[in-house]
Amino acid sequence: MLDFTTDTFDHGVSSKATEQAPVNDQVLLDAYSNAVIGVTERVGPAVVRVETGPKVRTPGERGGLGSGIVISPDGLVLTNSHVVGSAKEIRLRDIEGVVTDARVLGVDPDTDLALLRANGARDLRYASLGNSKTLRRGQLVVAIGNPLGFESTVTAGVVSALGRSIRSISGRTIEDVIQTDAALNPGNSGGPLVSSKAEVIGINTAIINGAQGICFAVASNTAQFVLSEIIRHGYVRRAYIGVSGQTAPIPRRHAVLAGVDNKMGALVAQIEPDGPAAKAGLLPGDVVIKLDGVEINGVDDLIRVLDRDRIGKILAMDVLRMGRLRAIDIHPIERKPAGR
Template identity: 35%
Template sequence: MVRAVEKARPSVVNLRGQKTVREEGAAAREVNGMGTGVVIDPRGYIITNNHVVEGVRRIEVTLHDGKALVAHVVSTDPKTDLALIKVDADEPFEVITIGTSSDLMIAEPVVAMGNAYGYEHTVTRGIISSLHRTVQVSDAQQYEDLIQTDASINPGNSGGPLLNVDGEMIGINVAVRAGAQGIGFAIPVDNAMAVAARLMSIERIDRNWHGLVGKPVEKDGKHRLVVDKISEQSPAALGELKPGDVITSMGDVAVERPLDVERALLGRKAGEEVPVVVERDGKPLKLSLVLAAKGRNALPTEERVWDALGMKLAAINTRDLREQLTKYRGGLKVVAVKDDGPARKQGIRPGDILVGMHVWETISIDNVEYILNRPEINEIVPVKFYIVRDGETLIGRLPIVGATVTK
């Protein structure tokens, strides 16, 4: 137990704040709130209970070494009573080791850590008393599928980790029975981390989009993330990921669950290429995906390009650049052509790489947008285009729907 606590302690933080409480028939009053949080990403992302931070004007986070920082709320989920907050610091934070709640057993020994009654880094121990408990604490709040333990979980412990003997987090504590003796509850870690992934994605999707849906599975005692669905023409599809692939790493993050994908992509920008390693048919395969703008295909001007040129374009990955574009700095892959559009009529096919139009390179979608917006566009249609197919450069002239030929 000592080793388990020492392993987890650097990742457990104490939370304090002040909120205004308004009760029917009484004047509003200021109260000091307290709780606990757990670091789940080295950049300072912390998971805690929603009721700990709800309504708090200023959240003060105290680290294990006594350093105090101010946090802001990233996102909350009142239904599950979970919240994601973030603190900023010059050094990376130590991250809790995340276990699993899928193989818990009744009578298994556990440790609860937290800020009980304001006493920082309080540790209590006990066993798992029961599993899959439903607890109704108010008309507005019902917890489902909770872990029940006889380890003391008191006010201030909320949001702290429930640990197994290996120091792995197996649950997030919730103090739902004030004054209860020998009865405490925790949200199973698998449920909590699934919610954490959603909460983290709310911040990420404003910046980038990948287009894949992962399904967590457990095999041979290990967590694995299997690609379940892929949106058509999404970065994941264009990066050649397929349903059934097991994602083992993304960027520099080892992937075991959806939260890891969010951690790998958080802070990255649309247009950035991310290496991905998957396991397909039992063999490792290195791929990459180029992130797109929020909720869109890889092209912000997709509809306009489709209407004007009759083709859909996507950023190419490193492999295409290395294998096919030895003479050019880059290009855009043709992923679809409209049946009656200009591209098809000029012989352009899916798989071709557009490397230039007129006198301009087409390395990014911004280049195509620039060309379509040129004031002299009517003077240069049909536009000379350059594509690469099987390593060979082909040249043709492409009409632009909506442009008027003036020469």
């Protein structure tokens, strides 16, 4: 009797759960769909197609194509620097097909970002930059752009990882990059990665050829910094010491002799004449292991430390020279972008 009652009870619970599951799934799917639809309706009109090159082309001549996001009603547009390149003619096409000429206010190849202004545009639909520091892995994100020329395409996914580093077209490392599995293709570059709050939390920048679901976006906080620097100076200010080098291992015996913990450092290969490094007495073959109190375990660390806050300051640098530790004072200067 007891066994029969138990079996009946278990069966009843199972049947009820089976009947309710489709209802619950439908509610979840509707919530997901409504979130994506809401984001698309709010941000989609602010996404533009970025076309570069002459309007009238000779046979065989090709122009560039990418995406951009309007971030102010007076026509400020964020996109990738590799979308703009060195183009002298740039056009923006909105969701309604209206074409507007644009000009470049500034580019930053080190973060693959560019700031444009739509000529004569006012009261445009625009999107707001959010705070990328509040992102969490697994969070819903939506990408909007023009992949392969298909305008106003929407894809959705999640934040796969945070704090990634990728190499920019200038060779510098872009820090704090967002990894997402929202499908991206050529043409999505420069378009927005958007949160469920309809805030732009990234600028889509790169895909890995041959891989599926591994795409990257420059974090909105980085974009906000670049935006403010370009508006203020026309370019992004960074410190410069006049060396080229590579990441190299530190022989164990050298580390023990010098009393340091570094296993890797930034090996100086070349030094620019009359640059800050040359004036400080740095020599080819020196291995930088610390700068301004920050441990240097490679070229990327050295580049990261040389930010705008260290321009014009005298910094303490520790280097290994022939296995012996040396302390050098160095005076970084402002690095001027090409063409200035």
